[in-house]
Amino acid sequence: MALLAHERYCDEIVRLTGELRTALQGADLGATVPTCPDWTLRELAEHVGRAHRWVGETVRTRSAGPVAEEKVPDSSPASDDPAALDAWLADGAAGTADALREAGPDVEVWTWAWDHSTGFWARRMAIETVVHLADAALAAKVPYTMTPELAADTIDEWLEIVVFSQGLGHPGIADLPRDGRTLHLHATDAPDAEWLVELGAEGVTWRRAHGKADVAVRGPLTDLMLVLNRRLAPESDRVEVVGDAAVLDSWLEHATFG
Numbered sequence: 001m002a003l004l005a006h007e008r009y010c011d012e013i014v015r016l017t018g019e020l021r022t023a024l025q026g027a028d029l030g031a032t033v034p035t036c037p038d039w040t041l042r043e044l045a046e047h048v049g050r051a052h053r054w055v056g057e058t059v060r061t062r063s064a065g066p067v068a069e070e071k072v073p074d075s076s077p078a079s080d081d082p083a084a085l086d087a088w089l090a091d092g093a094a095g096t097a098d099a100l101r102e103a104g105p106d107v108e109v110w111t112w113a114w115d116h117s118t119g120f121w122a123r124r125m126a127i128e129t130v131v132h133l134a135d136a137a138l139a140a141k142v143p144y145t146m147t148p149e150l151a152a153d154t155i156d157e158w159l160e161i162v163v164f165s166q167g168l169g170h171p172g173i174a175d176l177p178r179d180g181r182t183l184h185l186h187a188t189d190a191p192d193a194e195w196l197v198e199l200g201a202e203g204v205t206w207r208r209a210h211g212k213a214d215v216a217v218r219g220p221l222t223d224l225m226l227v228l229n230r231r232l233a234p235e236s237d238r239v240e241v242v243g244d245a246a247v248l249d250s251w252l253e254h255a256t257f258g
Helices: 006-023 039-062 082-103 118-140 147-165 221-228 243-252
Strands: 036-040 183-186 196-202 204-207 215-219 240-243
Touching: 006 082, 036 039, 039 082, 039 118, 082 118, 118 147, 118 221, 147 196, 147 204, 147 221, 147 240, 183 221, 183 243, 196 243, 215 221, 215 243, 240 243
Parallel strands: 183 215
Antiparallel strands: 183 196, 196 204, 215 240
């Protein structure tokens, strides 16, 4: 699928982090995040900030291997003051975006994935923030919306990750059924935002397409993205599940790194 422009991903890292910071304003940072119950809201925010800084250091140093956590500068906020957390998040996002802009999309660096480029990290960090912004919004009980381009790209990237990872033995993904059943995602508010996923004998394949499937999930594009990322229950009245719901349940159970 066509990616967004490198500069757009860099801009989105900063913009989405700004939305995350807004969601945190006045929120109980000790509250449990419903969609990441092992984390408090503060821990979620610090996870995002550390991910940004770690990638920024990877890009700045043109690292050929994973950067050790202790080598990442300013890997924690200066204090427990919410204002310190806010400033730390802003500085980390801006610094990482600047490093990615300076490098451009085509510099070779270490990644854990199929694409060993700075462009991979720009996209990955933007989408990481898309998903964790949803977590923060749910925990802080504030509205969440996502632009169609980013919501669709988040679905594309997750399907790419599943295809890449299914042969690597990751718990969950390696256990996806290979029985030929199919899943269709159909956005009701965006043109051409449809996906057809097949759990074939050789593993998962997918394409952007309309087609009959064993189960279909219909709803607004942002909500489809949230269902696929297990941030919205498929039983929600915001989406409609048609057909064999067990196929969707199996996908959501196994298409995870947990």
